[in-house]
Amino acid sequence: MDKLKLFILTESRKKTLPLLVSWKEKFYLAGGTGLALQIGHRDSVDFDFFSNNSFDPNIKIKELLKHFDQKSFSVTQIEKNTLSILLNSEIKISFMTYDYPLVKPLISSEYLNIASIPDIACMKLSTIMQRSALKDYVDLYEIMKIYNLEQLLSFSKKKYPTIDLAVILKSLSYLDDIVDEPLIYKDEKSKPSLDVLKKFFQNEVRRYFDKII
Incomplete structure (x- = not known):
């Protein structure tokens, strides 16, 4: 596909992208940000990541601590197969299991896999x-x-x-x-x-x- 429409992201969100690459193979981005990165119609503030597989949110927190300082994020939701955090008091990042098939292949980019x-x-x-x-x-x-x-x-x-x-x-x-x-x-x-x-x-x-x- 053409290059992602990164202009829809604030500078702080752009700087977060390289830190998200660790989850590229396990999670894909969807939601408004996933769409806006493809068509560039509006700003979008949340990163909503989905996976077909189950995951332990407590293990996910430990993984996040390898990339983010503990003081830089707070957990806003945690339950089975779901984790949401607020990074630097402004960037909402969510991980969740979504057990439905993809109808089209994922869009692969440098840092993210994105739903079609x-x-x-x-x-x-x-x-x-x-x-x-x-x-x-x-x-x-x-x-x-x-x-x-x-x-x-x-x-x-x-x-x-x-x-x-x-x-x-x-x-x-x-x-x-x-x-x-x-x-x-x-x-x-x-x-x-x-x-x-x-x-x-x-x-x-x-x-x-x-x-x-």
Whole structure:
């Protein structure tokens, strides 16, 4: 792929990248940062790492101590197969087991393996079934400039065989309870308003139904 869009990261986050290489073979980056590094649409602040394998979070903490000073990070969440830390009081890094297959190969870069756009799209669609956060709809809006809704639903069925596509379509159609949040677009002129998002997804869902009926 083309070079990663590192301009979406703050300088402190860029400096963290070389320290993350130790987990490249065991974990892959996804979430908003994984997407933004590929398409460069907005700033993203969290590093969300996933693995198909189980892991002991206490062992992970010991590994982190080999790379980070103990005073530089605090543990914000720890449970089976899940660990979240806050580095230097500003950088959230999470590790979690995610036992679902990849629909496309990982994107390999110097310091990270990154989930493909189709895989991140599937995870975003799964997420909006449970919560209504602006960032997820904004990310899906940008993804759907590359893949249409029919393709994304096909990817989702492959990743999550038992997923209810009707619930996804309902979640895309109803944005009235969306939780607003500040998002920094690299080009503020192209930042979609909530009304634009609502009309876009409603039209896409309507177009999908027109095609299959």
